[in-house]
Amino acid sequence: MEFLSPRVSIERSKDRLSVVISARLPKWQETLLVAWFLAWLLSGGYIFYSYLHLPHGGLRQYLLVFLAFWAYFALRIGKAVAWRLKGFESWRLKGGVFTLKNSIFGLGKARDHFVENIQDLGPLGRNERSLKWQINESFWVIGGERLVFTDRGRKFGFGKGLNDKEVGALLPLLEHAMHRERGRAEQPAGQP
Structure with missing residues (x-):
């Protein structure tokens, strides 16, 4: 396992990629959120x-x-506090399936997406001057998605709370792993 930052860990093997993003905040923000x-x-x-x-x-x-x-x-507010204290977002790419899960206390619903259906993977377009963006980036909400893809016409955001450096490191890694999975899916059965 390798750590991209104190909040982001990556685990890779030949047939799997896992990324875990912690939702933890700096102590002063946690204290402020709990006090609120x-x-x-x-x-x-x-x-x-x-x-x-x-x-x-x-x-x-x-x-x-x-x-x-x-x-x-x-x-x-209680859900946001629980998310910030004990929550994490996990991604797993294995066997041609990209799984996203937001967990609070280890509980959460995993959403599976077949790699061949995923299109337009990239950073989420943002306007840092817009009020909507500022509210979505604030620490008192569960939000701040930085990456997006389209699956059968529907957009899915993920990568909560990532900064530009983390997005720059994770996006090529994820694109490469998806390209590898698509190649595996296209191989005829029985070929390595």
């Missing part, structure tokens, strides 16, 4: 306490709707 989540939980707890002690009426209904929105965002 705890403040969110405390504020929601206080509002829920207030809700329980109000008489029936319009304000109580308003707080119930407010708490529904609060709960939705509490789940989103």
Whole structure:
């Protein structure tokens, strides 16, 4: 196993390529994210306490709707915190199948893509001045994909949180491995 950076590890063999990208943040960002989540939980707890002690009426209904929105965002923030503390993205290229998986605590759904269906593999086009890009790159969301490919007309982004140097090192490696897998798939059965 080799390490491209403290967050990115690569394992290669003759018939397989595996890349694991950790979602860990610098300590100060982790601390800020956890503090934000705890403040969110405390504020929601206080509002829920207030809700329980109000008489029936319009304000109580308003707080119930407010708490529904609060709960939705509490789940989103909780997932982002779990992703940043214990999450990782893994890629595996083996046997003509490219597998992508986002794992939190080792759990997550793997998505398989046949190498012969993958087209337009490359860096994700970005406009660093756009608000959408800035929000997607922020540390409080699960996002920041830097690579993209097309599989049967549908685009898939991956490579969460990679920097330009890591993209520059991983992309040729992945392209070479996919070219090798396509060559294997085209060989007639029984030939080495």
